[in-house]
Amino acid sequence: MKKHAIRKKAEPYLWMMPSLILMAVMIAIPIVTVFQLSLSEISRAGVIKGYNDFKNFKMIFASPTFWHTLQNTLVWTVAVVGFSTLIGFVIAMVLNQEFVGRKIVRAIVVFPWATSLIIQSVIWKYIINADYGSLNVILSKLGIIKKYINWTPDANAYFAWECWIGIFVTFPFVTFCVLSGLQSIDSTFYEAADIDGAGFWQKLRMITLPLLKPSLTVSTVLNIIYVFNSFPIIWTITKGDPADRTHTLATYLYKLSFYNGKSGQAAAVSVVGFAILCVCASVYMILSLRAEKEDQL
């Protein structure tokens, strides 16, 4: 009898064991390793030579490129998540209306998100190229421009294009999150509001937005994590160039490690990125726990 009780108690943990092992191997061990590497002297060839008194952190904090990269990462995350949420929300509202060909439009909207980021980035790189890019060719054939325009004359222009590509590939995810939220809103709320004489903006502010809050929260939090860590767009388009002015933390640490041979400093940048995301995740956890408590009250 006692044996049976122990087995019953242990059973859930046994079932959880594979995922716990998987998490330990795939998440915990790499995190611990990166922390170790960030505190170690590592030669260019990859030989670990022991603890180096936080030298890697001191070096990156003394580098102006790191601070510029941090600033870029903030702009990149806010711009891409912010604009894609706005555009995704508006498109979801449109796609929630009845119109002919709605299903086709919904299928088309998902394309940018469903296509590989590398392919998207390479295609955009060809579109905006000044010498043979299709944007210049089309504009020129339409007679809008007479001379090819250099769309990427400086680092800011490159970065703006990268942000746009980030928005373009991210907004469909928001659209579908919001669309699923919109479809779960009971139509009687809107009917009641219509009877009370509420206008479009009032319905949006008082019914739609509050009821969409869970969908928007999920899409925003996931997007912050994805976009913050996003590597392919920037690496494919510029590799952080010109003069390291278009890096985000993800591309900067890759270049430090595999081009500049500074794996220790790259690990230190990785730890900084991890810490920033931990803060974001904690804020999210605190807010969602608080909301849960309020709901219970």
Place this chain on the structure above:
Amino acid sequence: MKKILAAVLALTMALGLTMTAAAEEGSKVTLDVIISQYGNFTQDWWLGEDGFEGAFEAANPDIDLNIEIVSWNDLYTVVNTRISTNQAPDILNIDTFADYVADDLLMPAEEYTSPALKAKILPSFWNANDMNGTVWALPILASARALFYNKDILEAAGAEVPTTWDGVLDACEKIKAYDENIVPWSLDISTDEGQAAFSYYSWNNGGGFVDADGNWALNSSANVEAVEFMKTLIDSGYCTADPYTETRYPQQDAFAAGSLAMMLGPCNLYDLAPDINFGVAPMPTNGENESVQMGVCDRLMAFRDDAAEDQDARTAAISKFFDAFYDANTYAEYMVFEGFLPVTTDSAEILAENAEQFQKGGDAGEGNSEYFATFCDMLASCNFYPASKPEWNDVKQGVINAEQQICQGADAQSTLDALQEEILELAEEMAMETEM
């Protein structure tokens, strides 16, 4: 009972087979070899029974070759990961070696190079791998860079083949006037190979990475002028519009397609642009300097393996590998296959006389003796990167960064001064570490 007996029998047989295999393996030396992927067909030449691997193993039954072909995009990542996890290859094909020497990972080349092989390697290439008085690697192949120009475009535009920087600007102006949509000149100062552009212009202005004594001289006035000329090319709108991120590969495609009129490119462009009427000329210089061409040389090196049981057998196997690879005909065949230039005298002679007996990779036809005769001659006057200096990797990345900053508007002299100071500090730091 029968089932148990069958299981025991099966287990015994499996164990017996494994032990036999292990005994056979034990008498064999296994060499892990990493080869860089030079083209789409590199693996066809190296791997399989019909490749080098099969032929070598058949001739040397006591050696097991484990060849891995790795693309240049992944090469540094793969090698560094292998080293940091104590799984360094026995033989590696890569471009630099100074970092591995600094960590005492390599075997001196004299330990595994037979006298006959040493005698046929071109002396300048043998010496280019000398660091602190010891040669640490062997050259695997070379490539020469020169000015490639589209004869038809230049003729139609009424432009001369440029021999000076002023000539370049003049030819570009004429080509632009002839057809607005043809890009006259190309420039690649991207992270991938921006150091090559620095070499083309600084060497042809009497400057370079190092001075006559071999000391870093990145901020010389000749170098400042060279980078300022790159900025002039960008600002004039004569060169490819995206020099910061566009590598030379799309530029080579543009040249082959006839939409780029001139480029400083590698010798294998000769085969890549079969449909256009092009010529090859020395690189333009600034004024009265003699034209300097750029040579690029990749290397083969052998790593130490202190855990190997029989060091003598391992070293002998490495020697056999190199002797077999540099065999006059085998090596000549590989050079034609990949389109690069040989670094051994006997293969160079064979190729200059009769490269047509070998096939290019991917059934792209037979070799071309004229190509080898032209570019092998050019190799003799080429300058190479100072890759045996331990700070080279930092210099390479630093120079690219400086070029990009200057072309974006930073002051050339102060940017190169800052780089020079940074590299000298690094050199001092590295020297102190070595002394400790």
